[in-house]
Amino acid sequence: MPDDIAIRLPMQRSLGTARQPAEGISPLLAREGHSRPRSLYIHMPFCTHKCHYCDFYSIVDTRDRQQAFTDRLVRELTTLAALAGPIDTIFVGGGTPSLLRPDLWRRLLAALDDHYDLAALRSGSAEFTVECNPETVTPELVSVLVEGGVNRISMGAQSFDRRHLQTLERRHDPDRLPLACQHIRAAGITRLSIDLISAVPGQSIDDWDRDLRTALALRTEHISAYTLTYESGTAMTARLHRGEFAKASDDLEADMYEHTVAVLRDAGLDRYEVSNYARPGAECRHNLAYWRQDFWLAAGPSASAHVAGWRWKNTPRLDEYLGTDDDGFAPICELEQPDPTRALMDRLMTGIRLREGVDAARAIRDATRIGKEQELRAAVHAAEKNAWLTASGDRWSLTDAGFLFADRVAADLIGALI
Ligand code: SF4
Numbered sequence: 063m064p065d066d067i068a069i070r071l072p073m074q075r076s077l078g079t080a081r082q083p084a085e086g087i088s089p090l091l092a093r094e095g096h097s098r099p100r101s102l103y104i105h106m107p108f109c110t111h112k113c114h115y116c117d118f119y120s121i122v123d124t125r126d127r128q129q130a131f132t133d134r135l136v137r138e139l140t141t142l143a144a145l146a147g148p149i150d151t152i153f154v155g156g157g158t159p160s161l162l163r164p165d166l167w168r169r170l171l172a173a174l175d176d177h178y179d180l181a182a183l184r185s186g187s188a189e190f191t192v193e194c195n196p197e198t199v200t201p202e203l204v205s206v207l208v209e210g211g212v213n214r215i216s217m218g219a220q221s222f223d224r225r226h227l228q229t230l231e232r233r234h235d236p237d238r239l240p241l242a243c244q245h246i247r248a249a250g251i252t253r254l255s256i257d258l259i260s261a262v263p264g265q266s267i268d269d270w271d272r273d274l275r276t277a278l279a280l281r282t283e284h285i286s287a288y289t290l291t292y293e294s295g296t297a298m299t300a301r302l303h304r305g306e307f308a309k310a311s312d313d314l315e316a317d318m319y320e321h322t323v324a325v326l327r328d329a330g331l332d333r334y335e336v337s338n339y340a341r342p343g344a345e346c347r348h349n350l351a352y353w354r355q356d357f358w359l360a361a362g363p364s365a366s367a368h369v370a371g372w373r374w375k376n377t378p379r380l381d382e383y384l385g386t387d388d389d390g391f392a393p394i395c396e397l398e399q400p401d402p403t404r405a406l407m408d409r410l411m412t413g414i415r416l417r418e419g420v421d422a423a424r425a426i427r428d429a430t431r432i433g434k435e436q437e438l439r440a441a442v443h444a445a446e447k448n449a450w451l452t453a454s455g456d457r458w459s460l461t462d463a464g465f466l467f468a469d470r471v472a473a474d475l476i477g478a479l480i
Contacts, residue, residue: 096370098147101351102178104135105362106156107380110197114231114301117293119364119378120157127380132166134384136173138361141390143177145369146359150182151348152190160194164206171210183211189347191216197234199242204249214253215246222276223269226262229307231297243280255284255346260318262290263307270318274325283344287322288337289315316466336415336468353412355405361392371400403432403479410475415468419459434479441478445471
C-alpha cells in the first residue's frame, strides 16, 4: 500500500465539516503486524419499498440514480483497493442489491476484478455473497453474478405467510421464492441462505414452524432466523406505540427461539451464532469476520469499515455520497481511533454470540492491560454461576440456556470494563 494512502485517509475524508488529524492513522496498515483487510462489504441503498421493521439505510429506487451510484461506487472501490489484501470474502448487502440493473452489475464486477486480488475467488476458496429479494432474481441477473464470481446468495424471505409479510410491510410474493431458488441453482450457485423473522405480531408457533420447514424444503444450507426487534425510528415501532398490534410475549419469543434451534438441528443446520444456523462448513465466512472482529473494507453509503483498529462509517445519505468525491473516498459520518478498551468490548460483544465463543486468554491479557482483569473475571464467574457461560478450556462460550440471554451476558462482560 502506498504510504500516502495510510496517511491521507483521515485527512482526506471529511467528518461533517471537520478534518481529522493524521496522527495515529499511519499505523493503519503500514505498521508491522497489521494485516490488510481480506473482506469487503458493499452497500447498495436501493429498495422497491421501505419495509416497516427496517432500520438499514435504504431509499425507494426511482431507477434514475443507479448509473450515478455505480459510477461513484466504482471510484470508491478503486481507491480502497490500495488498502486491500487478497480477498477472502465479499458481501454485497443493502438495500436490495438485486435491484441494480444487470449491465451495472457487470460494470461493478469488472471493476472488482480489475482492482482487487480475486485469485481465491477464481480457485473457489473465497466467498462472494449477494443479498437478493425473490422478486428481483432473474436468470439474466444471476448469470451476470455468476460470471463475476458470486457463489452465495442470501435471500430475504422473512416469512412465507402473506399475513405476516403484510404486517411487516414486506412486499414480495412468497410464491416467488421457489422460482428464484430455481434460477439461482440453474446458474450454478449452490450456496443459498434464507433470512426469516420470528415473533411477528399475530404469528403463532405453528406459523413459525411452517416458515422454518418451508425454508428447509428449499434445500438451503444456511438460515438466519432473527427475532423481530422494534428499532427506534421505524414505522413498525411507531405502529406498536399507536397500539395497532401487540408485541409477541417474551415467553412466545423464547419458545420460538428454542423451536428454531431444535427444528434446524434436526435438519442438520447447527447454531453457530445466536441467530445463524448452517450445515457444517456452510457458515457465512464474511459475517464470521465481523463477529471475530477481523478487518474489513466497506464501500457505499452507510457502510462501516474496520481497519487496523480504526473504524469509520460512510455517510448514510445518497446525495452526499454522490456529490462528494475525496480522491475516491466517500464522506464519512463517524470515525473512531484505535482504543484498547473499545476493541476488547467489541470482541466480547460479538464474539460471545458465537458458538465458538471468545479466546479467554487473549481477553484476560487485554483486560489486564487496561486494569480490568479482576472485574472481567468476576463478570465471567457470575455468568458461569447463572449457567449462561462455560469457561472451560481456553474459550468462554454460551451454554444452551445462555444463548437466550446472550445480550445480557455481553452487556455484563462489557460493563465490567467501564
Ligand atoms: S428490502 Fe431489506 S433493506 Fe430494503 S427496506 Fe426491506 S428490509 Fe430494508
